[in-house]
Amino acid sequence: xxxxxxxxxxxxxxxxxxxxxxxxxxxxxxxxxxxxxxxxxxxxxxxxxxxxxxxxxxxxxxxxxxxxxxxxxxxxxxxxxxxxxxxxxxxxxxxxxxxxxxxxxxxxxxxxxxxxxxxxxxxxxxxxxxxxxxxxxxxxxxxxxxxxxxxxxxxxxxxxxxxxxxxxxxxxxxxxxxxxxxxxxxxxxxxxxxxxxxxxxxxxxxxxxxxxxxxxxxxxxxxxxxxxxxxxxxxxxxxxxxxxxxxxxxxxxxxxxxxxxxxxxxxxxxxxxxxxxxxxxxxxxxxxxxxxxxxxxxxxxxxxxxxxxxxxxxxxxxxxxxxxxxxxxxxxxxxxxxxxxxxxxxxxxxxxxxxxxxxxxxxxxxxxxxxxxxxxxxxxxxxxxxxxxxxxxxxxxxxxxxxxxxxxxxxxxxxxxxxxxxxxxxxxxxxxxxxxxxxxxxxxxxxxxxxxxxxxxxxxxxxxxxxxxxxxxxx
Amino acid sequence: xxxxxxxxxxxxxxxxxxxxxxxxxxxxxxxxxxxxxxxxxxxxxxxxxxxxxxxxxxxxxxxxxxxxxxxxxxxxxxxxxxxxxxxxxxxxxxxxxxxxxxxxxxxxxxxxxxxxxxxxxxxxxxxxxxxxxxxxxxxxxxxxxxxxxxxxxxxxxxxxxxxxxxxxxxxxxxxxxxxxxxxxxxxxxxxxxxxxxxxxxxxxxxxxxxxxxxxxxxxxxxxxxxxxxxxxx
Numbered sequence: 001x002x003x004x005x006x007x008x009x010x011x012x013x014x015x016x017x018x019x020x021x022x023x024x025x026x027x028x029x030x031x032x033x034x035x036x037x038x039x040x041x042x043x044x045x046x047x048x049x050x051x052x053x054x055x056x057x058x059x060x061x062x063x064x065x066x067x068x069x070x071x072x073x074x075x076x077x078x079x080x081x082x083x084x085x086x087x088x089x090x091x092x093x094x095x096x097x098x099x100x101x102x103x104x105x106x107x108x109x110x111x112x113x114x115x116x117x118x119x120x121x122x123x124x125x126x127x128x129x130x131x132x133x134x135x136x137x138x139x140x141x142x143x144x145x146x147x148x149x150x151x152x153x154x155x156x157x158x159x160x161x162x163x164x165x166x167x168x169x170x171x172x173x174x175x176x177x178x179x180x181x182x183x184x185x186x187x188x189x190x191x192x193x194x195x196x197x198x199x200x201x202x203x204x205x206x207x208x209x210x211x212x213x214x215x216x217x218x219x220x221x222x223x224x225x226x227x228x229x230x231x232x233x234x235x236x237x238x239x240x241x242x243x244x245x246x247x248x249x250x251x252x253x254x255x256x257x258x259x260x261x262x263x264x265x266x267x268x269x270x271x272x273x274x275x276x277x278x279x280x281x282x283x284x285x286x287x288x289x290x291x292x293x294x295x296x297x298x299x300x301x302x303x304x305x306x307x308x309x310x311x312x313x314x315x316x317x318x319x320x321x322x323x324x325x326x327x328x329x330x331x332x333x334x335x336x337x338x339x340x341x342x343x344x345x346x347x348x349x350x351x352x353x354x355x356x357x358x359x360x361x362x363x364x365x366x367x368x369x370x371x372x373x374x375x376x377x378x379x380x381x382x383x384x385x386x387x388x389x390x391x392x393x394x395x396x397x398x399x400x401x402x403x404x405x406x407x408x409x410x411x412x413x414x415x416x417x418x419x420x421x422x423x424x425x426x427x428x429x430x431x432x433x434x435x436x437x438x439x440x441x442x443x444x445x446x447x448x449x450x451x452x453x454x455x456x457x458x459x460x461x462x463x464x465x466x467x468x469x470x471x472x473x474x475x
Numbered sequence: 476x477x478x479x480x481x482x483x484x485x486x487x488x489x490x491x492x493x494x495x496x497x498x499x500x501x502x503x504x505x506x507x508x509x510x511x512x513x514x515x516x517x518x519x520x521x522x523x524x525x526x527x528x529x530x531x532x533x534x535x536x537x538x539x540x541x542x543x544x545x546x547x548x549x550x551x552x553x554x555x556x557x558x559x560x561x562x563x564x565x566x567x568x569x570x571x572x573x574x575x576x577x578x579x580x581x582x583x584x585x586x587x588x589x590x591x592x593x594x595x596x597x598x599x600x601x602x603x604x605x606x607x608x609x610x611x612x613x614x615x616x617x618x619x620x621x622x623x624x625x626x627x628x629x630x631x632x633x634x635x636x637x638x639x640x641x642x643x644x645x646x647x648x649x650x651x652x653x654x655x656x657x658x659x660x661x662x663x664x665x666x667x668x669x670x671x672x673x674x675x676x677x678x679x680x681x682x683x684x685x686x687x688x689x690x691x692x693x694x695x696x697x698x699x700x701x702x703x704x705x706x707x708x
Contacts, residue, residue: 004693080686087682088532095521096594128519129597191690194682199694215680216512233598236514236674277691467509469696 002274003298003309005318006185006205006349007248007451009257010266010330010337011178012440013355014402018176020044020140022256029255030242030471035234037102037127040139041241042256044178048155048166048382049142053098056227057156057341063092065188065225065344066281073282073345075191075223083194083219092222096233100137102127145174157385166379173377175355180256181228181241182340182348183207185272185296186281192223203315203454205349206243208470214238225344235472242470249454263443268325268450269318270349271298271309277347286343286389293339293347297332300325317452324450326439327351334436336398338387354383354395356402373399401426405440408433484661485646489639492668499671500679513677519594527588531581535614537574541567546633547640560629568621575618582611606673609666616659626653632660
């Protein structure tokens with residue numbers, strides 16, 4: 001057993017209101033530089049939709065992540081030899097048009113244009129060429145389903161569903177999907193990097209691009225199945241979400257998590273067994289990967305695990321944080337959160353609690369219990385395709401638990417007659433329900449974020465280390 | 476007077492160019508590793524890059540290898556291996572024609588893209604354009620020579636290059652060489668001297684280590700700091 005610690009995140013999609021407040025501080029702090037304008041380390045997409053960059057989930061097209069059809073783990077885009085041959089022109093690299101051409105507006109026109117019959121206008125100008133440009137795509141282009149009647153057919157999560165039906169006005173459904181780098185346990189970007197510039201931090205699992213070592217071969221961009229590594233076209237290097245590590249090291253949550261007005265984000269430590277990564281990622285059946293992934297995560301309340309972690313040099317602050325980790329509760333103990341697209345086999349570490357949705361009116365015909373999630377507006381199959389490689393059972397259980405929690409709290413708070421009957425059906429007890437309520441509904445800052453501080457006083461000359469820790473130094 | 480220019484061109488200039496080449500690369504690697512890359516423009520325009528860049532790279536790689544081994548290996552040594560000077564010349568000529576032509580076509584496509592594509596044009600620096608034009612010139616002169624001149628270089632230019640790199644320079648070997656070859660050589664030396672200050676530095680970062688390292692890579696925060704800050708790449 002090789003124990004490592006990972007800072008992980010859970011997003012409760014049930015509470016995401018799609019306000020993009022998470023994206024703004026991230027953009028302002030990390031990617032408002034030339035060459036980085038088009039990058040969104042955090043963006044919020046509306047589902048269904050093909051997202052940003054276009055069709056990022058479609059690995060038949062983008063060839064990101066891993067495959068293990070015969071139990072042998074391989075990069076989908078090909079191994080070392082294939083990469084070497086294709087290094088001059090990577091056929092799997094998305095084009096800027098799959099993201100969008102960054103633009104600004106000619107604001108000066110508003111004040112400097114001569115007197116005229118018509119209102120002055122500000123046309124979008126490309127930040128690359130300076131010429132007038134048409135804005136054709138963006139990090140939230142399909143906001144609130146805009147245009148999804150035409151793009152939605154390309155959403156791979158409709159697999160096994162008739163997408164035509166769900167794109168009709170009467171049957172339509174939607175929810176928001178905020179996305180950051182997954183800081184995976186088995187990162188395909190790291191494996192794809194010919195220069196060895198990408199690495200995973202041993203202490204906290206944050207995946208970074210060593211900016212001094214990146215030679216701009218671009219394989220990380222196409223290798224990441226979530227398309228969360230971006231190529232800086234000005235500097236010729238790759239950049240990615242750094243999980244706000246300067247904040248994390250100080251015990252603060254990331255900017256996206258801190259600014260979230262819906263309080264949907266949880267951050268905490270997970271302990272995992274690094275020896276199990278390859279095995280978990282190599283499970284032949286796509287649907288088995290999620291289960292194997294959960295099994296690599298270790299119970300922080302198990303004295304043996306703690307003793308081994310201590311012995312292997314995991315710091316005390318991380319061990320204490322792991323014991324109180326809200327992420328462990330949501331992802332493992334309660335089984336409410338799931339990794340997005342486990343079938344990409346990168347073992348992502350930013351998980352999602354599936355959203356509840358209005359019950360469609362057929363419920364009146366069939367009565368209310370016990371399988372209400374099957375009558376929700378968002379088809380379970382769609383959520384399962386997104387979160388568990390199509391395995392509906394775990395998603396159904398999570399949704400049932402969330403519904404049971406609602407009913408229990410309603411009986412407690414509104415009817416004043418606590419009724420724990422529905423909890424039994426879904427394997428919950430009253431104390432668990434109350435704890436769940438506190439974490440999900442009240443969601444106090446200190447409960448949502450349990451982040452250990454990192455001792456850096458002994459570090460070597462930090463000035464000379466600039467650029468190696470993921471963020472470019474001034475150019 | 477002619478003598479002075481000959482000496483300057485084929486004795487002094489090669490050493491100046493090679494000195495800049497060596498010192499320039501070392502200096503840049505130590506002080507500006509942040510910009511040590513190929514400045515790829517593939518993201519800005521994906522499809523228009525394809526044929527040009529592939530033809531150019533494979534053409535120039537094989538051309539380079541041909542020059543490297545063909546010119547630096549003494550003929551007596553090749554004779555022992557059973558490669559006569561006639562055979563050597565035959566191989567050099569026809570592979571040179573093929574790969575030189577590939578590289579030239581690729582360069583023309585790349586140059587055309589750089590001027591015609593608005594995004595690429597807008598993000599090109601003067602340095603990029605000078606480099607590209609210089610490359611076109613060198614490759615054109617070299618390919619022209621292989622197609623139309625067919626001068627036997629094995630007993631003139633090749634020993635001259637060996638005399639330069641072994642620090643026993645003998646510019647007299649270059650006396651009888653046709654001027655088109657001289658132009659090719661001088662332009663190529665200029666390119667060598669210019670290359671440390673261009674995007675060509677990516678050549679020296681060929682990721683050979685990738686085939687040896689494991690896929691996953693962990694780093695402790697300051698572990699490997701000394702290792703990676705040194706010259707090791």
